[in-house]
């Protein structure tokens with residue numbers, strides 16, 4: 650297992666790329682999926698950096714304990730404030746870039762707007778919890794932001810950190826080849842994305858919508874827009890209400906008198 654002193658480099662170059670610094674007791678989980686495909690290629694091309702810090706390297710006893718029983722009783726263990734704080738102090742002293750975020754089911758729900766903000770900054774410092782979570786005092790003392798990836802409970806923050814990093818990395822310059830594909834994606838304009846089709850044009854008796862075969866760019870764009878609106882309206886009434894309040898809908902505009 651990597652020691653903290655090995656995994657935190659001394660000093661960062663002033664022009665460092667977007668950097669994800671991850672504090673974890675399971676460093677071997679990384680890079681995991683982040684080492685593959687789009688994110689993995691971008692990592693190899695140094696378009697972003699991943700620094701993994703083993704929280705156990707900051708434990709104070711010979712057993713390298715990072716957790717203890719909860720005051721007040723109850724099941725499970727709690728990650729110790731002093732050990733977590735020492736890990737945070739080490740990465741801060743090293744100039745770790747970006748906000749300090751604890752992945753937590755109690756946090757504000759991560760969304761594409763927050764992902765865009767984070768990707769536009771210098772990076773993120775992510776604290777991954779295990780057991781019952783982290784001693785509240787260090788979260789308060791370090792003014793840690795809490796972010797959740799959804800209303801369910803994972804066994805650790807590492808998968809959530811991977812989700813957050815992946816979502817940010819694909820927005821970094823040069824990572825996704827066709828930038829236009831990002832602009833069309835779900836959430837970019839407050840709508841879910843339209844459906845996609847590829848060859849064959851007919852499969853098991855199902856034909857590709859005629860508009861997409863028309864070669865007529867304006868008709869294709871209008872069809873995709875209508876599909877995106879219908880899908881959003883049906884599947885996510887919350888997003889749809891916000892979208893209509895902010896932008897109106899094609900349907901409404903089409904109904905307006907000239």
Ligand SMILES: C[S@@+](CC[C@H](N)C(=O)[O-])C[C@H]1O[C@@H](n2cnc3c(N)ncnc32)[C@H](O)[C@@H]1O
Nearest residue numbers: 752753754778781782797798802803805806809
């Ligand atoms: C078993 S969970 C702890 C759950 C905690 N006792 C609770 O009920 O809120 C262990 C760790 O997984 C991570 N985690 C679990 N669910 C998450 C979620 N939905 N989003 C982000 N991180 C999550 C957090 O880092 C958490 O400290």
